[in-house]
Amino acid sequence: SHMNVEGLLPPSVETLDDQVERYWDQLNRFNEPINRYQLLRNVQNTNVTLYYAILTRYLKQTLPIVYTPTVGEACQRYGDLYQKDHGLYLDVANKGKVRKLIQNLRKTNVDVIVITDGSRILGLGDLGANGIGISIGKCSLYVAAGGVMPSRVLPVVMDVGTNNLELRNNPLYLGLRKPRCGDADFYALLDEFMEAVKDTWPSAVVQFEDFSNNHCFDMLERYQKKYRCFNDDIQGTGAVIAAGFHTAVKLSKIPMEQQRIVFFGAGSAATGVAESIADLAAEAGMKKEGIKKNTFFVDSMGMVATNRGDKLAKHKLGWARTDIPDADIASLKTLEDVVRYVRPTALIGLGATANVFSRKIVEFLHSCCPHPIIFPLSNPSSKAEIVPASAYKWTNGDAIVASGSPFPETVVSGRTLQSSQGNNLYIFPGVGLGCCIAQPPYIPQEVLVAAAACLSTLATPDDLAKGQLYPPIEEVRRVSREVAVACIQKL
Secondary structure: OOOOOOOOOOOOOOOHHHHHHHHHHHHOOOOOHHHHHHHHHHHHHHOHHHHHHHHHHOHHHHHHHHOOOHHHHHHHOHHHHOOOOOOEEEEHHHOOOHHHHHHHHOOOOOOEEEEEOOOOOOOOOOOHHHHHHHHHHHHHHHHHHHOOOHHHEEEEEEEOOOOOHHHHOOOOOOOOOOOOOOHHHHHHHHHHHHHHHHHHOOOOEEEEOOOOHHHHHHHHHHHOOOOOEEEHHHHHHHHHHHHHHHHHHHHHOOOHHHOOEEEEOOOHHHHHHHHHHHHHHHHOOOOHHHHHHOEEEEEOOEEOEOOOOOOOOHHHHOOOEOOOOHHHHOOOOOHHHHHHHHOOOEEEEOOOOOOOOOHHHHHHHHHHOOOOEEEEOOOOHHHOOOOHHHHHHHOOOOOEEEEOOOOOOEEEOOEEEOOEEOOHHHOHHHHHHHHHHHOOOOOOHHHHHHHHHHHOOOOOHHHHHOOOOOOOHHHHHHHHHHHHHHHHHHO
């Protein structure tokens, strides 16, 4: 009665558990994932305690809703699904006023910031200001999986325009309706933001999310040793896939030094994964150059090599082959060409091209080794290079499979098989939490290697017996704690 709400609420007094079950029942009445996403966003906007109670109790079931694959559609439709302001919106007109915008938030403490410019959202391309949906999703997972306080995470979108003409012409689009700005304006705004964050919330960790290749590597070089930041697409993806790959190597019975790896896709995520695999091997006492010698990349023009005849992007140069004869390079134009030339033991997809791992390629891969490692990692699931069920079917269940998005289990020759999910959720909450606690001036690459090394030890013998490369997603809070400790110890 002292709150003056008598008569304004039903008389029944419910526990938080009761409320969770009510909303869980409501959620399951929807068939379409995007409708479930909308219900959860409504709960987040009206009762944040209940929202995270639902996520933590049903994390395995809600993860595909609040993050990939459903978050991809949510970003594409952000304008027509819009419910409420959530986070910080920066645009190029804000140059010189970023500190004022941060003050408008009235947040005393922030531990984790996730910022995107929407230029490369999952495998969906330039979604402009709609990319805020990715930042919101990742911040939710810092809370649900990493234990960060909900009030101390901040999703940010840096709206510098979009080159997506369809978006600019959409009357419901909420972002700037002009082409993306040039590098001078881009970095002027981002420089100002990073400095303002450092001054306002000196303990915060900044996670860069879904920036396009023409900026993400330069951003790391520009900011990595000046601020407490990391790039989840390069370093987070690299760490989680490196951990899973090294576990897969143990199951394949082919030593790491003898693995021949072909990457389909040569963007920031692919080269980041390759670098992390080599770094983790070096941490275990192997020669990094030996691992790099057995690693090959395929992009839209074929085998990535210095004698291919085109100008290679800076991030590809360290991985470009220098040993392919001129007579051979002209014939290595497709993934199948390269697979037949290399005879790999592992195939990793980060090229956002659905079903490019054909039956012919997979069966040839299987002929090269008894237990091929097949990682279709592109997100969302509609962009996956192969459906895990096909990878298992075409290898008679012998493949070791990890995907970027969740897929259902399949039955092959009477065996029930479930692909692992190489989800960054196993890495970024622990890295962010550990660095918030340890407060290093910056986050060196060695911290991500330590996180990967830790994760590679956490799958139990029972997990491995089922072909699982990672612990069950329900254990992600334990995983985040272990990863955070490993990061702190490294620092």
